[in-house]
Amino acid sequence: MQRYLLTIILLLGAIGTMAQRGxxxxxxxxxxxxxxxxxxxxxxxxxxxxxxxxxxxxxxxxxxxxxxLRPAFGTSYTQAVPLVAIRSQLPQAITITSPEGIPLEYQAGTDFSVWSPTTQPTVSLKNSPMVFVGFGVTAPESQWDDFKGIDLKGKTIVVLINDPGFYNNDTTLFKGRAMTYYGRWRYKFEEAERRGAAACLIVHDDAGAGYPWSVVNGHTNNKEFYIDDPALENPRCIVTGWLTKSAAVSLMEAVGYRLTDLMEAAAKPSFQPVDLRCSFSINIKNEFTRGQSHNVAGYIxxxxxxxxxxxxxxxxxxxxxxxxxxxxxxxxxxxxxxxxxxxxxxxxxxxxxxxxxxxxxxxxxxxxxxxxxxxxxxxxxxxxxxxxxxxxxxxxxxxxxxxxxxxxxxxxxxxxxxxxxxxxxxxxxxxxxxxxxxxxxxxxxxxxxxxxxxxxxxxxxxxxxxxxxxxxxxxxxxxxxxxxxxxxxxxxxxxxxxxxxxxxxxxxxxxxxxxxxxxxxxxxxxxxxxxxxxxxxx
CATH class of the missing domain: 3.40.630.10 (Zn peptidases)
Structure with a gap:
């Protein structure tokens, strides 16, 4: 037995020495x-x-x-990644029609930064009904649903960035001030697509997003890369993007609400979607080019x-x-x-x-x-x-x-x-x-x-x-x-x-x-x- 234990100890020592060599x-x-x-x-x-x-x-x-290293992709170190670059050309002004039928104009870049994730050459939304859906989150494990009983087909949703715990610093909601994946813009666009919304507009906030409006505005009229996938030919959510907090305040006032009141309501599990009684219209021209990039990988x-x-x-x-x-x-x-x-x-x-x-x-x-x-x-x-x-x-x-x-x-x-x-x-x-x-x-x-x-x-x-x-x-x-x-x-x-x-x-x-x-x-x-x-x- 002693000889066996000595062998094990020597073996472990040799492995440790080899690890140090690494x-x-x-x-x-x-x-x-x-x-x-x-x-x-x-x-x-x-x-x-x-x-x-x-x-x-x-x-x-x-x-x-x-x-x-061994090539990770058959005989190659590279994996071709098909990409498409889409540049959405926006009109100078974006129109929202108030409940009284009055057109409200907002400026591209100044008030809105939107784009269209599709290879369709032209995209048109006319009088898409607008709905405020809080944080745009469905989280069964947290018993949270911002979309209670609403059909979003053809509608434009307005959502808040981040997630409920952030705005009231409540550690019992999600992870308090720490953002979860539900708080990311990507999740909100994904959820809008899953639910058939025609457009998704996120209300920007420097603290909630983690970056200033200038970062968001960098998307305006500039190309966006996507994985080249047939799904881009006909997505359900054909307009995605952001509006400034000041534009959101102005919009909510125009339709009879206060943004602060809506934000307070959105941070509670009892939140119900709010029909804003206004509509969103926009025409976008898309230019796109296809290309091929590469992942690089090798393995032991x-x-x-x-x-x-x-x-x-x-x-x-x-x-x-x-x-x-x-x-x-x-x-x-x-x-x-x-x-x-x-x-x-x-x-x-x-x-x-x-x-x-x-x-x-x-x-x-x-x-x-x-x-x-x-x-x-x-x-x-x-x-x-x-x-x-x-x-x-x-x-x-x-x-x-x-x-x-x-x-x-x-x-x-x-x-x-x-x-x-x-x-x-x-x-x-x-x-x-x-x-x-x-x-x-x-x-x-x-x-x-x-x-x-x-x-x-x-x-x-x-x-x-x-x-x-x-x-x-x-x-x-x-x-x-x-x-x-x-x-x-x-x-x-x-x-x-x-x-x-x-x-x-x-x-x-x-x-x-x-x-x-x-x-x-x-x-x-x-x-x-x-x-x-x-x-x-x-």
Whole structure:
């Protein structure tokens, strides 16, 4: 027996040593090289369906080959993602007819930002009855239904952004100020389509949306990418978009209501849809072009359970060219999201040089995240590994290059047992878990983990964020605020050698290698928390 135990101890020690060898293979110098290559001028901001994509995909493919990863799509590292770009040309004024038959005009861009998610060349709504449906939410697990007994066919619904708990800070409603998926604009458009509404207009609010009107207005008369699907030929909800809060106040007053009263009513389970007794009319011309973008992925085959997989993900796309700053118009996207690709490749190197994982490991770099998570959505619909066999998904996005952190901030905590597993892994680095400081922004639903969540796969989006070792919490918060204001989605998103620090990204690569290594060499299947809106039995 003693000899048997000694053998086991020696074996475990050897495995631990091999795992450390995997960690030692993670190179911060190579991570910098990957970031610098992807944010370079020659990549032209990595916009899908451009020369920038061609060069980016070539680089990613070459790196996956060099890492010794297996092609994830047959003999190819790339998965073609059919896209269509639709530009909806709006009339200057949009008309709403009051109960008295008086036309009320609102200005495109100033009051409204709408578009038409269809390949129909012309779209016309005439006198579509308008209904206020609160937050536009149906959540059986919360005993919540904003559509009680109403037929929405052919009607235009007006909905509030976010979800009920946000506006009155009631932690007993959904998750209080923390946005759930029900609060996202995407869910509201999806629900409008499911219920046959002709149009869906969301009332914008800076705090509730998590971004100012200028972000929303960027859609006005500009092209939107969609997965090219026959469903685009004839959707039921043919107009989607937003109206400003001031426009909503004006509209409600014109039809005899106060927006504040409607918002108060909407935050109660007893809410009933409100017929606004007015109608919405609009004519839109659509121009569209079809193209093909690509997801890029490679994998390491599991030694014992090759059909089970853990996914690491970081999207490759960015915005192409933008408004010039100091003569530079290229949106380089060093933090968003070249940093995450360097993180992903570093982890891949660790797995290649460490012990062979018992489960397979997929390294996925989706396209068109910035356009609405299109590449990851397409992969989930056409996966290499079954979603039922996808054990967990680790995604990351937007590292700030300011060094190491004491914290690991989970964006969207409380969904699955992965939180506890991450806490254990973080403890090995002397780090603690922290919650997202601005959960009302819904960042958890704004990156590529979301399609996996909807497909029933537990996912984590976590990184060092709020407690930089050198700066402390207060200064870190100031730096982060400055990043979102002056760097995010701008040409200033660059990596500057000697100034930008890679060690925080490196620190998180080690962390997620450890977490993935442990999960890949176990029979653990992370379970959902029943409180999650994505809960399924596993």
């Amino acid at each position: 960690e030692k293979a993670i190179s911060p110098q190579q991570m910098v090289k990957d970031i610098m290559a992807l944010e370079a001028d020659s990549m032209q901001g990595r916009l899908p369906c451009t020369l920038g994509e061609t060069r980016t995909v070539a680089y990613l493919t070459a790196r996956m080959k060099a890492l010794g 085959q599991g030694s014992k359970y090759p059909d089970e997989v853990i996914v690491y993900s970081g999207h490759w796309d960015h915005l192409g060219f933008g408004k010039p700053i100091a003569g530079d118009s290229i949106c380089h996207g060093a933090s968003d999201n070249a940093s995450a690709i360097s993180w992903m490749f570093a982890i891949a190197q660790g797995f290649q040089d460490g012990p062979a994982p018992e489960r397979s490991i997929l390294f996925l770099s989706p396209t068109a995240e910035e356009a609405g998570l299109l590449g990851s959505s397409y992969y989930v619909q056409h996966p290499t590994f079954s979603m039922k066999k996808t054990v967990a998904m680790f995604n990351t996005d937007v590292f700030v290059f300011i060094g190491k952190f004491r914290d690991v901030t989970i964006t969207g905590p409380g969904h699955s047992e992965l939180d506890g597993m991450l806490r254990d892994a973080a403890a090995t680095q002397g780090r603690y878990l922290a919650d997202d400081p601005t959960p009302e922004n819904g960042m958890f639903y704004r990156s590529d983990q979301q399609p996996f969540l909807k497909a029933g796969v537990p996912a984590l989006f976590a990184k060092g964020y709020i407690d930089n070792i050198e700066l402390g919490k207060e200064k870190t918060a100031q730096v982060n605020a400055d990043y979102w204001k002056t760097v995010y989605h701008k040409p200033t998103d660059r990596f500057t050698p000697g100034v930008s620090k890679i060690d925080g990204v490196y620190q998180d690569a080690i962390l997620f290698y450890r977490l993935g290594y442990k999960l890949a060499n176990s029979r653990t299947v992370p379970k959902w928390m029943r409180s999650s809106e994505f809960y399924v039995e596993r």
